[in-house]
Amino acid sequence: MEYEPVIGLEVHAQLLTASKIFCGCSTEFGAIPNSHTCPVCLGMPGVLPVLNKKVVEYALKMALATHCTINETSNFARKNYFYPDLPKGYQISQYAQPLAEHGKVEIEVNGGKKVIGITRIHMEEDAGKLIHDEYNPASYVDLNRAGVPLIEIVSEPDIRSAEEAGAYLKRLHEILVYMEICDGNMEEGSFRCDANISLRPKWETAFGTRTELKNMNSFRNIQRALEYEIKRQRYVLENGGSVAQETRLWDDAQGVTNPMRGKEEAHDYRYFPDPDLVSLTVDELWLEEIKRSLPELPLKKRERFVRDYQIPAYDAGVLTSSRALADYFEAVAKLSGKPKAASNWVMVDILKFLNDDKREIKDCPILPESLAQLITLIDAGAISGKMAKDVIVEMYETGKSPKAIIEEKGMVQIADEETLKKVISSVIGANPQQLSQFLAGKDKLFGYFVGQVMKATQGKANPQLVNELLKKMLAET
Amino acid sequence: MKITKEEVEYVAHLARLEFTETEKVRLTTQLNDILMYMDKLNRVNTTGVEPMSHAIALINAFRQDVVWESLDHELSMANAPETKGQSFKVPKIID
Structure with a gap:
């Protein structure tokens, strides 16, 4: 049976602001662990997050560049889950009313053009960084990244191959970097991608069961992971099995995806509007200003x-x-x-x-x-x-x-006719054998004479002039 | 009944809370009472009223993108039960 992959991508891009999204701590990469923290990004009780205006401006730029509809009013929500890199026990994100929706980007694959829809673009805060101890049952938490501004760009399930996924990601990356709102550094995690992928019989319109792929930190790995997962799911389906809905991690060294271990019940984030952050309204005037600033x-x-x-x-x-x-x-x-x-x-x-x-x-x-x-x-x-x-x-x-x-x-070109004529006649005189062969019809030897003239002038002769003069002088011989 | 004991257990688990059987029964009753009270609000005619997410009618509270001084490292770590080097130390989550 012929199967068709259906792929949707979620891209997280770190915005190039100087300070975090809800507090004034620096976003600089590579600082001493936990040195860029304050009561707000540490999740202390009683603090008040305040939205960084530049984050909104940058997110709006991306939304406009990808032809999104900007929601006049958008809101922030709390996404609740427990993990040691998330000090508050919830991530501030946007849910019911994101900043922008219904966008698109055009990609080129195999010489053809294709449009990939964008479901939504919203703003959110990044979590901290965890380093797992190799030898002890411990992890170390660095909260410098907690509260660094991100935009999440969610695509429609319009992508049909690993190659299209690569082209789409490169296009997004290029736009972000061009507008100077993201440095695009994938190794440092400034541009990250998760993929949802399922297979369905070619004639089918309903989606198959999907898996979510994570842990791919380069364009190449994303394509490799998708290619592997297409093969794996096809194998499962062709052998009468069914694909399990799960999160799988890409293992770069082995070149395979493995189910994420220790995963419990399905995510239940219990989103609700964040009472600490008031509604965001984007009026025409502001939008016009952003439009004018787009490169x-x-x-x-x-x-x-x-x-x-x-x-x-x-x-x-x-x-x-x-x-x-x-x-x-x-x-x-x-x-x-x-x-x-x-x-x-x-x-x-x-x-x-x-x-x-x-x-x-x-x-x-x-x-x-x-x-x-x-x-x-x-x-x-x-x-x-x-x-x-x-x-x-x-x-x-x-x-x-x-x-x-x-x-x-002293590399001046010799473009003086008299000088060149002298050189040419001495070259002709010094090569009687080649001359007689040339005159007998061996046209190819013309190149030989040009070469000799160039050699005699250490490459300084004007080649066009040499050609011209040589033709004339050989004909006259 | 709007909420079952199983739902109470599920929500408790999501919040990483543990309850005794007696507590679960009591919480189930209490949550049901609250939701039944909320039902009264559903009887109010809200045609033409925009959904509200905040109690105050304020929009666009911004700060400028200016870096301020972060906490002293020592202060940031002051409440940590365990630390290692400059990091917080926690039990390993994945193996």
Whole structure:
């Protein structure tokens, strides 16, 4: 029987505010355990949480970027459960009236486009961090993360493969990072994902029993976990069994999912409105202000690059993979007036340098002005493309401008006809055998002569001019 | 009866509370009395009245995104029954 996977994803993204969602403790990562805590985030009795306005602004940005409907009034609720990383015994979240609903994002898979619906986006506080002792029956609690602001983005069950899941997550990640509201660091847990997945016969419209997957901390692991779970559920169903509704943890080392142990009754969170936090109202004026502050989003930028700079969609995709890289390319394109050349130099050379050194574009020693100058010099015929390849290496290593490097090394291109003619006639004179073969019809030897001229000039000859002159002079022989 | 003894036991478990048999019977009666009293409210005509989640008519109480000084580490840990290094120490939850 042919089965179809049905996947829905829950993404938790940590918002890049300076302070926590309901108190003024710092959100900085990696501080001494429990040094960023206060009576509010420690869950002391009698304290009053007060909502950080920036959290709402950031959440609204994401809601607008994913075409959600913003609820004019939304509320906070208490989600009740006991766990040592949750000091109050409840998490402040949004339940009945979330900030935003009914959104969508467009993804590309196998060259086709597909829309994935977003059920809701709501704000909530993160829990603390638990470290389990390997040798003793003890765990250690660090509450620095307790109260750090999160948005939860819940997708519709519109995803049909691990690949689509990956594309959807990368799109969300890209939008969050572009808007600078989340640093997107998956290792530090700033961008986390849980997955709900079930299988159903291809013709069926009702959903099968789902499992919930957790503990996947990279795009690759999420795809691997989903692929494994599709296979596992198919095996269970094909052998006449039924899938148990349960939470399963991804085991990266083994490459399998295992049921979470020690899980008791089904979750019963007994949500109710948090009386400490008053209703949140978002009016048109505020929404307009947020809309105006949105940057150009990656998909729009990609389309604009293809349209305005006439570069291939693939190149535009690479160049817009981060906002900083897109800005870099655009600066070079504008300064040089040669977008196609700018794209080539950035895609081939700059990205290679950066990849080799594991550097970010913001740390690139070659400034956009310098790269634009190099392109202009090539275009004016001052240096050849081949020479430019050496110059750019020097630029990357020293941070010097191309003009300075060319002067220092005496790398000026020979574009003087008389000089080149002299070189060419001596090359022709020195190779009588090749000359007679060429004249006898062995056209391929033309390249040999070009090579000899370039060699004699240490690569400084203007290749176009050499071609031209050589053709003329060989014909005259 | 709106609530059974089993429901009382279930809610008690969720709240991590333990009761004797006598207490369970008493709580079942008390919770039923409360819910029956609430039933009276259901008889009030609320057509056209928005559901209310707060007793005070206040909206949008915000703080600005400014970092304040956290508690002294020692004070933060002062109520902990057990600590290890700079962390709270608790019994292991998963094995």
